Amino acid sequence: MLGLGVVFFGHAKDDAAIDFNRDIRPILSDQCFRCHGPDAKNQKSEFRLDTQEKLFADLGGYFGVKPGSLEDSELHWRIRSDDPDDQMPPADSKRQLSEEEKEILDRWIQQGAPYAKHWSFVPPVRSEVPSGDNEAWNHNPVDRFMLAKLEQEGLQPTPRADRETLIRRASLALTGLPPTPAQVDAFLADESENAWTHLIDRLLDSMDYAEHQTLLWLDAARYADTDGYQNDAERSNWPWRDWVIRAFLENEPFDQFTIEQLAGDMLPDAEPDQILASAFNRNHRQNSEGGALAEEFFVENVIDRVETTSTVWLGLTMGCCRCHDHKYDPITQREFYQLFAYFNNIGEKGIGKGVSANPVLNIESPLRVAPPELTQLHQTARATVADAERGFGSRFESWLATALKPSDKNSEDWFDIEITSAETTSGELKSESDDTFLLTGDAGKNATYTLTAQVGTRRITGLRLDCLTHPSFTQPRQLARSSNGNFVLSEVSVTRGESNEPVPIRQVAATFAQNNYPASNLIDGKSQTGWAIYDSQPGSVSAFFLFETPIDSSDHPTYLTVKLEHASQFRDHNIGRFRIRLSDLDQPDLEGASELPLDVLQALDTPTSQRNPTQKKTIRDHYRTLDGPLLAAQRELKNVETELNSQGFGKVPVMVMREADGEPRPAYFLHRGQYTEPDLSEPLPRALPASLHSGSLGDQPQNRLELSQWLVSAENPLTARVIVNRAWQSIFGTGIVKTTEDFGTQGEVPSHPELLDWLAVEFMESGWDLKALFRLVLTSETFQQGSMVDPTLLSRDPQNRLLARGPRYRLDGFSIRDCALQAAGLLNREAGGPPVKPYQPPGMWNAVNQNANFRYTPSQGEELYRKSLYTYWKRAVNPPRQIIFDAAGRETCNVRRRSTNTPLQALALMNDETFLEAARGLAERTLKSNGKDGNAIVSELYRQATSRRADDETISILSKNLAYYRDHFANDADAAKAFLSIGESLRDESLDLTEHAAVTAVAHLVLNLDETITLE
């Protein structure tokens, strides 16, 4: 059979009945559907083979297929023809039927051409469990299905593996971590009948289980910590990852798990956590490249949702239908955009950084609980803000009473000061004779000026920045070298003296500010906001900054450093000419200045009785930016929240789904899948493909919530099978359907279709209970067989699809590292929180950006040893260890397990400091518990890494190896020291240097063993 290469999956033996789904459809689909299939644009003739009706239709006196009669079946003649005009598939199709395939098609016609709908589009029914007479294999339905197949193939199962092997296998399969020696001992000592089920239950109840399942889910959900385009900006969707962990931990029924992730935002009275769950479909990449077009990437985001949802729940390759009707499966391009219509209505923009790509929800991790002290501080700060809010009204009223119009008089309140240095990050600041500075040269977008003002011993209460015109600048404003004479100043900061002690500012005011660019933006700590003066009258403008406490440096002279930062996206919007002056008065005159932006001024100018609600709100909102007590309370709250955030307890922005109110955004058919080519003549109604849901439009799911409910309803033939199959893959390494991503006609047929259906029904009827599913599978004899590879069996079933032996496969890169850390006693099992950065070779992020703030800075201390699940996932440069060991890149959805075997993997295990530090840790704990006996030492090393007791031969090889390294390092103390200083943790210097180095070398070998990195 195509693509399988597995002997036992070969077609039915000569005498056996042909099964349409197993034997015929895959040939027709692969060889014929391209031109005689569902794609309306590519149907070369009337004849189609993708539906029963068309297959047997009267084609005008003759038949494509006439059941029972080769003679009357055109198909037979065409596939047997040598005539280039008749022959099918045609020579230029680059497709060809093998002799065997031709035989099978003929036999099928001879046997009456039995037909069946594609298996995965028919809802599963609980298959009858085969009866058997093998006592041990009679208890678990899984075994009875497996055994029946084995017997049919004339094969015998392999006897059970030993118990040491089994506890390791079960632990790795369910949790990605091996058992500790103590856990092995406890299990070996438990001779009760229920020892195995107890073990499985213990594993299923563990956080390790939840974390391991989450890891698999993250690949499917294309979860990452960055946006995945251009500069690959950081995002903070990790609270969603923690939501998933908690869901697996609590064994949330899979139907609920589905609905919350696809449409949690639409549930009645949705809880914040349910909205958080909907981040599933916001894990797509997000483009913020300069010049990217919003409409284009809006469409890409929505299509990504359709493709991901289809792959993860339906096992269908919907992506094919973006540009044309599906060539193999019964899904049209139009239907694709009808599905699209469920996912396009969240009011997103399509471009911009993930952290601000609305809809965004600020939320904390559902897994992390802050320590009481911090919580207390947070509560207090919040209460203070609430207090300040309560007093706000009266303070506002009294402010309003005096809210002054700007004064026009000039005063002597400000004096000039000596500026001893004026630097800019681009262009040049030229000092002019009148104490002003002129920007020259090409400063580009974002110049930052740094000025040093010698204040000596004077008392200083505030500072003013006068922005002056220059004839060379563009009229009418002439305040900057930009094309319109405008500038945007983003931030102003003042520090004092050599220690750069910040000088807090209590009040900002400006003689003019354009709407949305008030002077208060200058001290809000956000460089994306700023002060600008677009529609000012011609002439100079000034900004004033009054200090919270006056600077009084009577005892020793000091100086101020004033930083003016321009960070806007606009070219040349840097202040073109300016001067700085200072004041020593407590209330210097703000000469024509008002802290009030234009709209506030206008509102205040309107008599109270005539102000409309918007104007009232404008004034009130403005005062909120001035009110001292409120600002102070908010600042304190922000400090506490920053602290909470840095420890992973605070709220962070998570991209979520939030269905827009009102009439849904229409979806259109996009010709060739191009956003620029919509067919605007007809908005498409939301609907499922007809092959999945035959109901009329009124019966179709009306929105995303109903769609998610349909996905986990009994009417949907696919979800339960698809999920059960992936669970199976996670245990045995390969799914019952090997193509976990494709259950369509081009996917592989199931190795055990009856078992798959039985499990799917069982899963649904258990209330979508994943843990019950795993319990059922792991308590089977099938799972517990030995995994030795018998040569005869290998030739019959090289991929072990029949499971006449237990699973044996290499662990993934996450698990390999976690196992080494556990053996070393280094593993930090803290759950949830922001991602961490373990060791990574230098320079890996250089290809993205060389700026310092793009550099990879490893985490510190215990954070270096967190589980690999929490490793920072950068899409541009994936974590090397995981990728070398075949992890998916998380740019798009991935559900298939991949496994290669390469020299780069060997190099990683040989030389990555992770494994060398782990070897040292493993050596250290072994030396501490085992004294000096070489045999005991190597036995312990081996057991920590492999969970098994070493046999004599192993001990002998390892002991000789130890002896070699004892000699080796005894002669070279420098080498020993160097070898033991790899990694951030410090070696225990109480241990003998030579011995520690020698045992580390052996531990290093043990961590490299095939057995150590393999589930067997």
Place this chain on the structure above:
Amino acid sequence: MASTPEAEFRLRETRRHFFGRGARGVGVAALGSLLGRDLGQAVEGTASPSPLNGVLKEFHVPPKAKRVIYLFQSGAPSQQDLFDHKPLLQKHFGEDMRDHFEMTQRITGMTANQSTFPLAGTKYAFSKHGQSGMEISELLPHISGIADDICLVRSMHTEAINHDPAITFFQTGHQLAGRPSIGSWLSYGLGSANDNLPTFIALVSRGTGRPNCQPLYDRLWGSGFLPTQYAGVKFMSVGDPVLYLNNPQGFDAGARRRMLNDLAKLNEKKLAEFGDPEIDTRIQQYEMAYRMQTSVPELTDFSDEPQHILDMYGPDVTTRGTYAYNCLLARRMAERDVRFIQLFHMGWDQHFTLPKQLPGQCRDADQPSAALIMDLKQRGLLDDTLVVWGGEFGRTSYCQGKLERDNYGRDHHPRCFSLWLAGAGIKSGLTYGATDEWCYNITENPVHVHDLHATMLHLLGIDHERLTYRFQGRYFRLTDVHGHVVEDILS
């Protein structure tokens, strides 16, 4: 049975596993092509081993090239200033493009809101070079010097308008992430041609033109949906050239050898007990890793290069991470039969102040590019090495931002741009395709990205329609459902 490449491949793997027991060396073969020749054919009884050890059993067409060096100029070099001279732009300098014709192309968000689209003629002089009189800018004196060795295509076009999708398109044949890169397709199709080095290597450098512009993603040399062993191995410019290559401190080659010997003993013991062919493969992989610990340092050690060769590549040649260094390294890789050598040189994205950025950017890239061609040529390697030089799209003839006599910048323009090829099977001294006098549209012989890919595969002996991989039920190929071999530029 097994009529598809993947099926054949699977079957072959199965056979290898089956026959592999006890036949040493077969394990290596089971790896596909990351490294190592496929010795499996001998075991399978093929009388004369094919030069191929990838999924293809034989070439579809007679190959001209054994290997490719792709000098990707990331950011999009300005064709108006380098390769495609348009005097009319100078004549109408400063006039609005829309006064001359209707602009129908997509415009990026960076210039969509510009009130004017002033035409910016180049400030650089062009002159004719070589016997064919190929017109090239004064900014590229060295490349001008090899005009008779290259084929300049002035009629490239693409659909993408932003860097990320456009570079991804050039490297994988698709604008969105997820497809295999060109080099992975070749690894998968043809396998390796050497025993000690990766089949597909990627190298990255930064020009001085705009040092922090377009980021490069792993996906550009990734294997997409192909198995990961076909991914390119990126050579690092700091630390170990290949990740985790060098032994740790305090652990010398002798200590490593002993570790590997005993590791092999224990893995062999496991193999005897479990019979899993993967164990055999793993044993071989550790040996390959050990060999790489020698072959890679030998590759990157320039001490055997005579001074006159170093001088050819220019002053940066001994500085790791520079384009010049990578060009010389590329030649050394070509000598060692690395099949696909992918350089990325960043810094060509001149939106503003082009006259300030471009000369330096050209200085970095010009001499080493030309030196590589001459060096390959004098060693006879240019006969079977295909070299490609170019970026991901073109630039606009109108100025982005304010136009000054001596200062201008250019936005993205996917409709036409220039690229050159040299070496195996390429007609040298040819200028192919043309654009209109505004450098706005192609007027003759358009070459699409898919066409370039089809042509590259053709030169390597592959029919681009027949190198496929089945994924998600579909047979994918590098050129999707498009692409034509550009016969006109073949020698």
